[in-house]
Amino acid sequence: MQLPTDQETGRVRGFAFVDMEDDAQEEAAIAALNEAEWMGRTLRVNKAKPRAERSNDRPRGRGYA
Structure with missing residues (x-):
């Protein structure tokens, strides 16, 4: 499982990614x-x-200096 975090605050962003073994597990x-x-x-x-x-x-970034 991966819990993405905010780059500035380090806090979790409120969602996760989970890898499943196969399509049946995913659908279940x-x-x-x-x-x-x-x-x-x-x-x-x-x-x-x-x-x-x-x-x-x-350009990358948030658009401010």
Whole structure:
């Protein structure tokens, strides 16, 4: 499991990535946990989409100095 963190604060960003062994486990986890309540919050569970490729010609950062 991966818990992405905010680069500035180091705090977790409120979502995670979990690797599953196969499609059947993935579908079972989504069916069982999507919209389930956990610690007073509603979970949203779905399959991650591949990240789009970035071009190398655009500036990085948050746009301020």
